[in-house]
Amino acid sequence: xxxxxxxxxxxxxxxxxxxxxxxxxxxxxxxxxxxxxxxxxxxxxxxxxxxxxxxxxxxxxxxxxxxxxxxxxxxxxxxxxxxxxxx
Amino acid sequence: xxxxxxxxxxxxxxxxxxxxxxxxxxxxxxxxxxxxxxxxxxxxxxxxxxxxxxxxxxxxxxxxxxxxxxxxxxxxxxxxxxxxxxxxxxxxxxxxxxxxxxxxxxxxxxxxxxxxxxxxxxxxxxxxxxxxxxxxxxxxxxxxxxxxxxxxxxxxxxxxxxxxxxxxxxxxxxxxxxxxxxxxxxxxxxxxxxxxxxxxxxxxxxxxxxxxxxxxxxxxxxxxxxxxxxxxxxxxxxxxxxxxxxxxxxxxxxxxxxxxxxxxxxxxxxxxxxxxxxxxxxxxxxxxxxxxxxxxxxxxxxxxxxxx
Numbered sequence: 001x002x003x004x005x006x007x008x009x010x011x012x013x014x015x016x017x018x019x020x021x022x023x024x025x026x027x028x029x030x031x032x033x034x035x036x037x038x039x040x041x042x043x044x045x046x047x048x049x050x051x052x053x054x055x056x057x058x059x060x061x062x063x064x065x066x067x068x069x070x071x072x073x074x075x076x077x078x079x080x081x082x083x084x085x086x087x
Numbered sequence: 088x089x090x091x092x093x094x095x096x097x098x099x100x101x102x103x104x105x106x107x108x109x110x111x112x113x114x115x116x117x118x119x120x121x122x123x124x125x126x127x128x129x130x131x132x133x134x135x136x137x138x139x140x141x142x143x144x145x146x147x148x149x150x151x152x153x154x155x156x157x158x159x160x161x162x163x164x165x166x167x168x169x170x171x172x173x174x175x176x177x178x179x180x181x182x183x184x185x186x187x188x189x190x191x192x193x194x195x196x197x198x199x200x201x202x203x204x205x206x207x208x209x210x211x212x213x214x215x216x217x218x219x220x221x222x223x224x225x226x227x228x229x230x231x232x233x234x235x236x237x238x239x240x241x242x243x244x245x246x247x248x249x250x251x252x253x254x255x256x257x258x259x260x261x262x263x264x265x266x267x268x269x270x271x272x273x274x275x276x277x278x279x280x281x282x283x284x285x286x287x288x289x290x291x292x293x294x295x296x297x298x299x300x301x302x303x304x305x306x307x308x309x310x311x312x313x314x315x316x317x318x319x320x321x322x323x324x325x326x327x328x329x330x331x332x333x334x335x336x337x338x339x340x341x342x343x344x345x346x347x348x349x350x351x352x353x354x355x356x357x358x359x360x361x362x363x364x365x366x367x368x369x370x371x372x373x374x375x376x377x378x379x380x381x382x383x384x385x386x387x388x389x390x391x392x393x394x395x
Contacts, residue, residue: 022356029352033345044341045091056334059341060327063144066149066348 106350114358117315119294129342158360162316182289207382250308254384311367
């Protein structure tokens, strides 16, 4: 089936939706870092010194968590605000 | 800002900016960007062991974000990525063993430097030649999709006659990759391609996306957009393995990685979305400076003795 080229209005809407999602995501990602820094910094340092295998596991969970969970929350939040519509 | 795990003091703005730059590149080209991140972390005084391990940790996060975005755009072949992960692991181990062997003979730095310069310059030269020829060819005639319904993702290559010959090579078991528009290809060719990527990853360091992405396009015949997305998916697996391995050796400062990832996550989304606005040959042509930057860094290191 042939693909139909999007109109200029559709392109603008898609770009706007993407930029809004990106802005919300940026706020979450930054907030996430400060939360980790404030609450987990000391604990992570302790793990790095004395429980290095557990530290390795926590490090991977934290970095993937920042990537996956926050994006899912952003998408869910925006869908909720748009009343279930996806642009 | 103080980072107690690595006992370092680095500006978070610098880390976010580096992360953002690498994120855009990663999302657009499907590379990890360790050839820039490693020297960039080293330049602000982070020890080499922490620079390598922390860089890998941030690559995991950035690749997850970019691969997720590419997946939403239909640019990830999960079946191909999972098969390739097997070959990559094997190749990385052999590459690491080669390094150990060269260490024993005492000329590891010189051999690795020369090999990497030759590889980087060869990739760039070949891609300039191929992408330029394809663009010239496309100007002469309208592009034609090979598989109906995948017109936007299919792209032409002046090297496609060789790729077709590779796909026709019958070596059991033959598998199909519908997401990439490949009807049949030998499993062993995929394993070989990923093994070579892993070998260079273990031998030269980093994720080796600079060699894997071109091989996906030219050897396997995967359309460029899918090669970028699938390479990122594959990097998640190999970089996670590398991160875990470095973290248990105490080489990962997760707080630095999280700051870098703040910029990288945003950049990766922008890079991934941007691929939709460029045709395959143009992405390949824009890819050319990346291996050359890598070569320039190695040449600088070789002649001055200072690691960037």
